[in-house]
Amino acid sequence: MRCPSLAAPSFRALLCVLVQMPLVAACSGTDEEPPGATDCSALKFEAGDPSGHKDPFGAKAAGQARAGKVTELAGIAQPGHGRQRIEPGDFVLANDKIVVFIEDKDFSDGYARFGGEILSIDKANAEGKPTGVSMYNETLSGISVEMIDPTSVTVLKDGSDGGEAIVRVAGKLSKIPFMQGPLSYLFPRTYELEAVYDYVLRPGEERVTMRMGVVNATNEPLDLGVERPDPDELLGFFHSSNAQLVTQEFGFAEPKGRVAWAGFDGGDFGFAYRIPDHELAYGLTVSGFSLFYGPGFVVEACSAKSIDRADIIAGGPDYDGLAEAVRRVAGEAPWREIKGKVEDAQGNGIASAWLHAVGADGAYLSRTRTDSEGAFVVHAPPGASVTLVPQKQGYAPHAGFGVGANEATATIPLDPNGTIHVVAKDTATGVALPVRVQVVPKDVLAAAPEAFGVPDEVNGRLHQVFAMDGNATVAVPPGEHTVIVSRGYEWELLSTDVTVAAGETLEVPANLVHSVDSTGVMCADFHIHSQFSADSSDRIVQKVRSAIADGLDIPVSSEHEWVADFQPLIQDMGLTQWAFGMASEELTTFTWGHFGVLPMTPDLTKANNGAVDWIGKDPKDVFALVRALPDNPVLIVNHPSGGGFGAYFSAAGLDRKTGKGRDGFWSDDFDAIEVFNDSDFEANRKDSVADWFALLEAGMTVWAVGSSDSHYLRTSPVGYPRTCLPFGHDDPTKLTKLLVRDAVGNGSATISGGLFMTAAGPNGEKPGQMVQTGAGGMATFTLTIESASWVDASTLETIVNGKTVSTEPLVPVDGWAGPSKKFVHQVTVTLDPSRPRNWVMFHAKGDGDLAPLHPGRRPFAASNPFFLTP
Numbered sequence: 062m063r064c065p066s067l068a069a070p071s072f073r074a075l076l077c078v079l080v081q082m083p084l085v086a087a088c089s090g091t092d093e094e095p096p097g098a099t100d101c102s103a104l105k106f107e108a109g110d111p112s113g114h115k116d117p118f119g120a121k122a123a124g125q126a127r128a129g130k131v132t133e134l135a136g137i138a139q140p141g142h143g144r145q146r147i148e149p150g151d152f153v154l155a156n157d158k159i160v161v162f163i164e165d166k167d168f169s170d171g172y173a174r175f176g177g178e179i180l181s182i183d184k185a186n187a188e189g190k191p192t193g194v195s196m197y198n199e200t201l202s203g204i205s206v207e208m209i210d211p212t213s214v215t216v217l218k219d220g221s222d223g224g225e226a227i228v229r230v231a232g233k234l235s236k237i238p239f240m241q242g243p244l245s246y247l248f249p250r251t252y253e254l255e256a257v258y259d260y261v262l263r264p265g266e267e268r269v270t271m272r273m274g275v276v277n278a279t280n281e282p283l284d285l286g287v288e289r290p291d292p293d294e295l296l297g298f299f300h301s302s303n304a305q306l307v308t309q310e311f312g313f314a315e316p317k318g319r320v321a322w323a324g325f326d327g328g329d330f331g332f333a334y335r336i337p338d339h340e341l342a343y344g345l346t347v348s349g350f351s352l353f354y355g356p357g358f359v360v361e362a363c364s365a366k367s368i369d370r371a372d373i374i375a376g377g378p379d380y381d382g383l384a385e386a387v388r389r390v391a392g393e394a395p396w397r398e399i400k401g402k403v404e405d406a407q408g409n410g411i412a413s414a415w416l417h418a419v420g421a422d423g424a425y426l427s428r429t430r431t432d433s434e435g436a437f438v439v440h441a442p443p444g445a446s447v448t449l450v451p452q453k454q455g456y457a458p459h460a461g462f463g464v465g466a467n468e469a470t471a472t473i474p475l476d477p478n479g480t481i482h483v484v485a486k487d488t489a490t491g492v493a494l495p496v497r498v499q500v501v502p503k504d505v506l507a508a509a510p511e512a513f514g515v516p517d518e519v520n521g522r523l524h525q526v527f528a529m530d531g532n533a534t535v536a537v538p539p540g541e542h543t544v545i546v547s548r549g550y551e552w553e554l555l556s557t558d559v560t561v562a563a564g565e566t567l568e569v570p571a572n573l574v575h576s577v578d579s580t581g582v583m584c585a586d587f588h589i590h591s592q593f594s595a596d597s598s599d600r601i602v603q604k605v606r607s608a609i610a611d612g613l614d615i616p617v618s619s620e621h622e623w624v625a626d627f628q629p630l631i632q633d634m635g636l637t638q639w640a641f642g643m644a645s646e647e648l649t650t651f652t653w654g655h656f657g658v659l660p661m662t663p664d665l666t667k668a669n670n671g672a673v674d675w676i677g678k679d680p681k682d683v684f685a686l687v688r689a690l691p692d693n694p695v696l697i698v699n700h701p702s703g704g705g706f707g708a709y710f711s712a713a714g715l716d717r718k719t720g721k722g723r724d725g726f727w728s729d730d731f732d733a734i735e736v737f738n739d740s741d742f743e744a745n746r747k748d749s750v751a752d753w754f755a756l757l758e759a760g761m762t763v764w765a766v767g768s769s770d771s772h773y774l775r776t777s778p779v780g781y782p783r784t785c786l787p788f789g790h791d792d793p794t795k796l797t798k799l800l801v802r803d804a805v806g807n808g809s810a811t812i813s814g815g816l817f818m819t820a821a822g823p824n825g826e827k828p829g830q831m832v833q834t835g836a837g838g839m840a841t842f843t844l845t846i847e848s849a850s851w852v853d854a855s856t857l858e859t860i861v862n863g864k865t866v867s868t869e870p871l872v873p874v875d876g877w878a879g880p881s882k883k884f885v886h887q888v889t890v891t892l893d894p895s896r897p898r899n900w901v902m903f904h905a906k907g908d909g910d911l912a913p914l915h916p917g918r919r920p921f922a923a924s925n926p927f928f929l930t931p
Contacts, residue, residue: 063863073214101278106257106364107228113216116159118352121189121349122292125775126262127158128216128226133314137226141327142303144623145170145199146215146563146665147180147807151216152228153583154262154269154317158400159375160191162267163260165227166211168668171199172299172595172622173239174676177211177230178202180270184330186364192375196327198532198595199891200334201297202258204285204785207248207817208236209258212770216258227272230258238676250293252283254360259518267386268329268374274367277360285356293357295332296341297599300325301349304332305514307380309387314512316343323389324351324376326428326514330377333387337372345634380514381418381429381439382483392900394428396440399464401471403451405777406563408433411475414453417513419461421446426513451475452515454524458507464869472712473923479561480534485531485546486547492532492571494519495639496548497610499522499913503541503558519775520916527606529636531571539563542833545913548611549780550815551579553791553849553880556913576881577817577847584783584813585615585801587645587657588699588735589627591621596890597772603778604771605630609640611914615801617659618640618767621649623664624670641793643801647699648683648720650675653726654739657697657735658687660798680713681728688730695732697766701749703758710752717751728730729761732806737767741814741921754863757900760777764829766805781911781918782814787827815852815911815920819845820903820927828902828925840929846871846884846905852920859888866890892929899929 083298113356114120116128118136121225131137131151147162154161162180179197183191202208211232220226234254234713245331259272277283286292298306303326308316313326319342322335325375334341336355344352350737378388388395403778404412413627416437428531431437442466451473462473500523509515518525523542523681526533539562546569555571570858571592601618605627606715608616610693618625626803627642645659673690687696701710736749736755756763767782786804790797808829811818820833821843834840848854859867871884884905892899907920 069550079548088146093190101280101363103302104276104278105255106231106274106276106365106367108213108231108872109215109227110219111219113152113228114219114221114226118157120155120226121157121185123133124264125220125223126154126226126260126264126266128154128228129219130216131162133252136188136190138191139195139787140182140183140195140197142196142198142592147181147578149276152216153179153184154226154228154260155189156262156264156266157185157189158224158265159262159269160189161260161262163230166214166232170669172237173199173201173208174190175208175210175235177214177232178211179269181372181595181918182332182373184375184377184720194327196325196330197300197332198303201299202255203237203239204252205293206236206250208237208802209233209256212297220262223236223264225339226262228260230260233255233914236411246412251555252844257367259371266390267376268372270369270392271371271373272367273370273467274365275360275587276365277362280362282362283360285360287359287797289357291356292357295351298322298323298325298334298351298353298357299349301346301351302592302595302598303327305513306346306582309384312428312512314425314511315346319345321350324380324383324387325628326380326383328378330375331380331383333376333393335372335374335382335387336370342688343844349594349598350748362407378867379429381427384427385440394443397443397469399439399441399447399449399469399471401437401449401452401473402477403431403473403748405475411453413455415513417450417452419448419450421448425510426929429513434693439624446893449473452513453536454508455538456537458509459522477539477563479539479563479657480566481535481537481542481544481559481561481569483528483531483544483546483568483569483571484550485528485573488572488574494548495527495606495609495636496531496546496571496573497607497914498524498526498528498533498535499545500535500537501545502538503543506538516775525774526608527603529606529609529634532729537561543913545568546573547914548573548610548854549576550849551577551612551815551817554851554914568643574880575682576849577855577878579785579791579817580927582785582787582792583614583791583796584785585617586613586768586771586780586783587617587766588619588647588738588770589616589779590620590647590770590772591618591625593623593625594772595621599772599774600628601625602630602634603774604690605634605642608776608891609636611778611780613783614640615786615796616640617645618643619645619646619647619657622669624672626663630831637794639793639798641801645694646672648673648675650683650706652706653680653712655699656709656731657699658690658694658924659697660692660694660924661690679726680709681730684708684728684730692802694761695802696730697733697735698731699735700738700749700770701734702752708842715752717755718813720756720761729756731763733764735768736765737812737814738770738827739781741782741919742906743919743921758863760898762808762809764805765812765923766810767814767923778918781915782812782921784810785813785817786810810925814918814922815848816854816905816922818903818905818922820924822927826927828927831930834892837838837931838894838929839887841887841891841894841901844886844888844903844905846886846922847905848882848920850880850882852882853909854882854884854920855906855907856905857884857886857888858906859890859901859903860904861890862893862899890929892931894931900926902930
């Protein structure tokens with residue numbers, strides 16, 4: 062591997078992967094020398110017809126495979142993932158089994174940007190059109206750091222003769238745009254060859270064949286890595302935000318070494334990538350990107366030849382159905398069918414339970430799900446006994462049910478279980494509350510094997526439910542459990558131990574108190590990822606529910622290179638009284654940083670829903686593009702420090718003495734810094750906090766925000782930390798994206814990581830404002846820190862001009878009746894007249910962490926700076 066370390070977190074680690082990503086193509090030739098009269102420079106692949114068959118979707122009725130152009134979208138279901146869309150002008154391959162869409166040339170959604178890629182592989186419905194279950198996102202196919210930049214996408218054969226239908230993508234191998242610039246030195250081999258990808262569909266087949274062609278116009282063979290440790294034939298899969306990687310050798314566990322094929326289980330429908338007669342060598346999976354290597358190949362001298370290189374096989378449901386499709390395509394014998402039912406202790410079928418098949422040698426064989434009646438169909442190797450392991454959240458782990466080599470049915474009972482029913486209300490009003498419900502068994506349940514592909518909850522949790530109406534019903538094994546019902550940092554929570562008997566439904570009423578006074582202030586998280594980011598598989602609806610359940614007022618979508626808006630979902634769910642959603646973008650460069658662009662407006666007419674195109678531009682030019690957007694957004698430097706291309710200050714070589722980055726590269730045309738990224742003040746004191754202070758000391762006026770950068774709800778809660786903005790009211794329905802933008806831009810925010818801080822100058826000034834000092838250059842500030850009773854608050858720190866001038870214990874307000882904790886401190890600071898500018902900010906923290914709500918996160922609050930003037 063060319064990258065020495067892959068320890069960087071989240072999407073930033075993907076940079077290291079992508080810079081070592083020569084992509085996939087293949088061809089072959091013979092050992093025969095071309096005739097002496099052959100002009101190698103004239104070799105080329107011909108383009109086909111620009112339109113193809115006039116009725117490609119009639120292929121199923123005609124018993125054909127057909128290729129044609131999409132002229133209208135009526136009746137065409139878009140892919141189920143909701144990201145890359147099918148548009149008029151794209152091309153379609155269809156038969157009675159599958160419908161495959163190929164993107165037209167020119168600017169593309171996703172990361173490749175060239176067009177000519179597969180957009181969707183879908184199941185054909187009764188009318189021969191897509192069903193809308195495709196979860197195919199994007200596969201980067203090329204040679205070295207190059208892939209075809211199409212000059213044409215045409216129909217080579219329309220299939221009307223009853224044979225192959227072929228869509229041809231022709232052009233020159235060119236560097237993938239986001240790989241250009243300073244990263245290019247990592248890839249010394251480039252080719253710039255004329256090449257084609259022919260996507261071939263035959264009648265009745267469940268696969269589309271990628272037929273690759275390359276022109277070698279030289280008099281020397283071209284070796285693309287045969288038997289080299291670093292072949293140039295690679296595959297880059299961006300699919301795991303909507304489908305799970307699976308291999309027949311390792312199941313859903315991370316592969317090692319070589320595999321027969323790489324599959325992606327999309328639930329109802331998936332696909333597998335196979336190179337016939339060759340294995341794929343696994344590289345790694347990181348940040349939603351999976352890297353595989355092909356075996357390499359040789360292009361003979363003076364040849365323009367193509368070969369059926371790859372099968373992209375469609376099938377489902379689940380891994381079980383996909384694996385059967387692979388066997389059919391490969392000409393292998395089908396596995397035997399086992400039918401059965403998973404039942405509870407009363408004999409009722411259990412819907413949506415996982416059913417895993419394990420061989421006698423412990424090898425993982427297959428996975429499927431039960432239907433609404435608890436029934437399943439799974440396949441096992443002929444003549445072999447297997448163990449079927451049912452799995453359903455809330456039921457005790459099952460040891461497995463043996464099925465003999467000659468048995469074809471199985472009825473599998475699960476152990477008796479109980480039920481917990483939570484009803485959460487506001488104590489003051491009796492209104493049902495959106496809440497987070499966690500259930501933690503006293504006895505830790507055995508973890509599921511990695512090969513099963515069903516990750517357990519973390520921190521000992523069995524359940525993590527986001528109940529929008531305060532009503533949650535969960536199944537649990539009999540025994541003792543801790544039930545935690547919460548509504549974020551401003552509310553008291555319920556943590557109670559219960560014992561549930563088999564067959565019992567235990568009622569757990571939860572009357573919560575809004576104990577922290579945040580009147581006039583609403584809090585936002587500007588950095589939330591969902592399924593529209595390559596490195597997050599969280600469903601967007603679940604992400605919104607989690608934010609509201611944890612008391613976040615302003616959840617903001619921040620997808621990598623995509624613009625999505627939470628507000629329509631909030632409206633559809635009838636939750637506008639609790640939250641106001643917004644769209645932004647995490648502008649994700651692969652060379653010099655990531656940035657929050659707030660707000661954004663999705664634009665379906667533009668690539669990536671209107672995301673800012675940063676490729677080939679330096680920071681100054683990209684920041685100018687942001688400034689020119691219609692919403693006049695604020696620009697936030699996300700996770701700015703700590704190394705790697707995802708950290709702008711690190712990539713730009715920020716000099717803390719001067720407050721500047723390297724010449725010709727640095728631009729300070731940004732408004733705010735994500736000083737706190739899923740972390741507290743102390744964790745950032747030597748990195749992003751120090752960088753922020755350096756910029757303030759250099760005379761910049763730039764504000765701090767705190768956000769979660771949540772990618773996976775299992776491990777990264779939305780809203781820790783959060784940025785709290787004063788609006789003078791508490792009604793989300795009165796908010797607009799421009800009001801939120803302006804509140805960020807004026808610097809009045811405080812950051813809450815469990816503690817709520819109000820900071821005021823001597824005359825009521827807010828953070829971000831100028832404070833006129835009195836006699837002796839002194840000014841007295843009033844700090845109010847409040848927290849729910851379960852959150853610790855212990856220390857207040859005052860920082861003047863980047864230096865700590867005092868640290869004092871927080872003293873509770875005399876006579877405060879609670880139940881919250883409240884502290885009011887007055888702090889006097891003195892202006893230094895020798896300095897061109899004076900500023901002061903405040904930091905409060907607590908001991909311990911935010912358990913039981915957010916174990917491992919530490920309580921803190923921080924203000925933005927006040928500026929002092931004589």
